[in-house]
Amino acid sequence: MPIPTENVGSLPRPAKLQAAIADYDAGRITQEELKVVQDEACRDSIERMEATGAPIISDGEQRASSFATYPLADTLAGTGLADNLAGDGQYFAIFTDGHHRQLPRLTGGPFKYKTYAADYLKEAVKIAHKPLKQAVIAPSMLSLLYPLDGEIEGYSREQFLKDLVNECEKDIRQCFEAGAERVSIDFTEGRLACKNDPRNPWTGRKMLDSFVELNNRVIDRFSPEERKNIGIHTCPGGDCDSTHSDEVDYADMLPSMFKMNAGYFLIQLASEKDKEYVYKLCGEHSRDDANGVPQVCFIGVIDPLNPTVETPEQVRDDLVTAAKYIPVERLGSTDDCGFSPFSIDVKPKHGSPDVARDVAFQKIESRVKGTQMASEELGVA
Numbered sequence: 001m002p003i004p005t006e007n008v009g010s011l012p013r014p015a016k017l018q019a020a021i022a023d024y025d026a027g028r029i030t031q032e033e034l035k036v037v038q039d040e041a042c043r044d045s046i047e048r049m050e051a052t053g054a055p056i057i058s059d060g061e062q063r064a065s066s067f068a069t070y071p072l073a074d075t076l077a078g079t080g081l082a083d084n085l086a087g088d089g090q091y092f093a094i095f096t097d098g099h100h101r102q103l104p105r106l107t108g109g110p111f112k113y114k115t116y117a118a119d120y121l122k123e124a125v126k127i128a129h130k131p132l133k134q135a136v137i138a139p140s141m142l143s144l145l146y147p148l149d150g151e152i153e154g155y156s157r158e159q160f161l162k163d164l165v166n167e168c169e170k171d172i173r174q175c176f177e178a179g180a181e182r183v184s185i186d187f188t189e190g191r192l193a194c195k196n197d198p199r200n201p202w203t204g205r206k207m208l209d210s211f212v213e214l215n216n217r218v219i220d221r222f223s224p225e226e227r228k229n230i231g232i233h234t235c236p237g238g239d240c241d242s243t244h245s246d247e248v249d250y251a252d253m254l255p256s257m258f259k260m261n262a263g264y265f266l267i268q269l270a271s272e273k274d275k276e277y278v279y280k281l282c283g284e285h286s287r288d289d290a291n292g293v294p295q296v297c298f299i300g301v302i303d304p305l306n307p308t309v310e311t312p313e314q315v316r317d318d319l320v321t322a323a324k325y326i327p328v329e330r331l332g333s334t335d336d337c338g339f340s341p342f343s344i345d346v347k348p349k350h351g352s353p354d355v356a357r358d359v360a361f362q363k364i365e366s367r368v369k370g371t372q373m374a375s376e377e378l379g380v381a
């Protein structure tokens with residue numbers, strides 16, 4: 001079988017869409033008018049991703065407020081916030097360039113998604129000619145909606161976690177029911193959990209293992225056959241061409257991450273300083289039997305934060321090197337992250353989101369070509 005290749009999920013939203021979102025937040029246009037612009041961006045994303053030759057595609061998350069907040073609010077500014085939430089939650093991340101992103105705060109129960117990822121997928125299925133993947137948010141990220149200390153009166157932490165696990169399971173099941181071939185769970189908070197940033201209190205609480213345990217409460221509800229197509233994405237963040245935790249040694253994170261009983265992992269790697277070191281860690285800690293499924297390591301071969309387009313030869317060489325440490329039947333390729341996990345992202349290193357979109361499709365094409373070349377070189381084409 002040729003080496004599989006898969007994107008993480010998002011693409012930069014066109015400047016026109018970002019302007020429409022601002023207009024919607026300001027009350028200058030209606031939700032129906034915003035949807036027209038979203039529809040157009042989704043169609044363009046799907047058509048152009050299909051044209052790269054990619055075997056599996058997504059809608060570029062053009063309708064989502066962000067990879068983490070899509071179940072909770074219509075826009076990143078908080079328009080249409082779900083019930084029992086307030087806007088002023090904890091930071092989920094403070095990025096290296098100084099900007100931050102904040103989560104809402106839970107004020108009471110019950111916790112319920114307002115939007116499921118399948119709501120977007122159902123629209124994408126109507127347009128796509130290729131299999132679709134869908135990214136969903138991890139329960140570990142949304143567990144940060146509950147205040148770090150103390151209990152919400154009338155809604156215990158354990159009741160919240162129960163409701164959260166049910167909602168996350170439903171989010172994934174609905175994606176498969178709507179036609180997703182694969183569903184990957186965004187787990188950017190995993191690496192950040194090892195950072196201990198004093199400005200961001202939750203990162204200092206050694207929460208990684210409890211995150212892994214919580215995520216397994218959802219993953220373990222699926223059969224081995226289903227888990228083959230359930231993935232986990234890890235990265236050091238990717239927003240406004242900046243990261244939040246790339247100084248964290250993967251050796252502190254990967255051994256815990258591979259304890260999750262998922263069938264595949266989308267691992268940021270192209271932008272790592274010492275890739276071979278991380279390939280080796282993946283080879284050592286990924287399992288060929290995670291309660292009935294082999295864990296396939298999709299290594300990052302494309303850096304979405306850097307406007308320079310990788311060549312297919314670079315992609316091929318990365319995969320051939322990785323195959324020294326990871327069995328080729330458990331090897332895949334991916335991008336280091338979504339190209340714009342948050343809807344509002346000017347992509348400063350690229351000059352504009354529209355330029356960044358053009359660059360993204362070129363990068364995806366290189367990934368597809370280079371992966372094909374690696375399959376040939378490794379004798380699995």
Ligand SMILES: [Zn+2]
Pocket residue numbers: 008188233234235236237238336337338
């Ligand atoms: Zn990411």
